[in-house]
Amino acid sequence: MLSVNVTEIINKCKKSDRQAQVVLYNWLAPKLLGLCVRYFKDRSEAEDVMQDALVKIFMSLDKYTYDSNFEAWCKRVALNCALNQLKIKNRMLFDRDLRKIENIEFNEAEVGAVSQQQILACLDELPDGYRTIVNLFLFDGFSHKDISEKLGISESTSRSQYSRARQQLSKALKEKINNSETKLA
């Protein structure tokens, strides 16, 4: 894909050129699915959201103005689809746990050894609300202000929920690391 002119592909897709659509799909689908699987436990649900996102992208190519990175634009569309799906299913329920949050520290060697699949497994253990906030803040780089706007919650809620989500994620990660160390030993 890198050797192919994206603009040319987009223009051909606008004219419903089947080959161009295949090329664009092969390039985009893995990236978008990579994003979606982080937001949904269920792989088939992630696939559905990825398909919806691709449908929106194919339908909205006319609206793409070439002034931003195409891949980033597509990922933004996919992210919005994922968030909409979570909102539709009313799964953005947040925890009101008031227990003190303990901080778990990691060292670089420990975390460096953790694979993406292990992190995904840890994410799957989180409730939908926590997982969404962790994904948005930690992996997609949104600020709490952006998250509060996207999810329709207050900034302080976003902060507190993230803190609790991070705690749970850290615990899960620590367990995974310990387990792998035990196995190695």
Place this chain on the structure above:
Amino acid sequence: MEEKDNIEDYLGGKFNDFEVEPLSGSFNAVMDKVTAAKEKKRRGIYLWAGSGIAALVLLYLALPLNENIASTSPDIGKKILSSSESDSYIIESKTAISIEREKSVPKKQSTPEPQKLKAGQTEFEKQEPQPEQFPVATSHEALPKNTEKDPSQLPAASIAVKETEKEPTTIAAPEETQPEALTSFVQQKENSSPLDVSNPPSPFNGSGMSLKADVLENIGFGVQLTANGNLKPSLFDPKIEKDLLRLQSSRFKARFFIGIGCQAIMMGQTYALNSTANTDPIKYSGDFKSSYVENRRRQSSRGTSMIPGLIVGLGMQRFEIRATFGAFQIRDYEIISYPEDSLSTTGFTNTVTSLGNPTAQNSQNITYTTHLYEGEKCGNIFNYVYGSLGINAIFRFYNFQLKPGIALSYNHAVNSSYAVVNTEGYQKYKNSTSYLNKNVYSFSLRCGVSKRLSRLIEMQVSPVYMISLSSVFDERYFLSQRFNGFGIEGALIYKFPVKLGK
């Protein structure tokens, strides 16, 4: 980044280039959805365009009346006849009317000299208003002598100038103020009939007076010359004329009506795969979805439904706004037949391949909680309450009215259920319909014909075409199922009497 320490530092970039290969066949699913979405978009455009054109037509039909009122209002008593229709009316009617006039009206001996134009004065301006006279264009003397030889040589405005100079006719000018005169005239008209020269239609037109022909023209009808020289409106019922006169002179220029109606509709269904459905891939595995939809598409399922309604509305001269409220039920049954397709033609019947076949149930993975057998019926009973808002244009022909129009309906599903009826007709299973779309919108086109039964009651018969804009199932269900159909609506309408304004 705020708050990012430790875990954030290490994990932040872990998923930057993370990719997951999608399942094979995903591309085709995406393209199917794109095609369906494009088709939906195109259908929406056609629908909006159609509605827009219909609205423009209705607006066009409604506007001329107002324009006419506006154009005649400043010219009380000095109407210029400029249209060819009006000119021909004068010429055509002059001979016969003059016979009538010779009997009743003393003839003037001399014709006044034509007025000369002052500097800067137009033909229009030189006419002098004659509020004491009601100028009816029926005079033989209205035309100058030279125009009898070649009427086409004379400008229409000149004819009108002559019109204003003719002697008074048998019709006395109203000396009261306009509203009072209008009211008394309408009341007088209501007590007299039929229409003729001695009893012409209203000389009033909205806020001003105009010629008899103009009044008739305003309400959409021409004039007919009878053998004895009387003028009669053609295609025009005196009763309607009286009502229209009342409507013209009423304060609100509109009248309320209520009624009851019932649509008998022959409904069909359109099926499609729901592109937005989030289906469980295990439940509807393999090609079942496509084959099910294809199977249903092949069948032309038809059924009738009765849709009763209470009608309320507001009628103007050229159009009416109408709201309908009611409730109805649609029974969408499939007759179970296996092992092969066999089309059935009773009611809403669809044959679904091997659905209910005990040997095929496992392979289809359909999670029905009841066993279905050949000859049994299963399906949905949809109950709806609805409200509809529409606009109709009105064309009047004698005592008939033609009313083409459009309407938008909102149907709200209430207590709809899935049911199984055994071969003996007993309902052996009933449960709430899953994936029910509670809010269904529909659009309808109609062309009603109404006939007056009495002054206040009319009967309407309207052919209707209705198309459902949304599926009866919600976005979670894999099947998009929409109703559409042709039907006939019968209605009985009571029109409230019009009260005259002061």
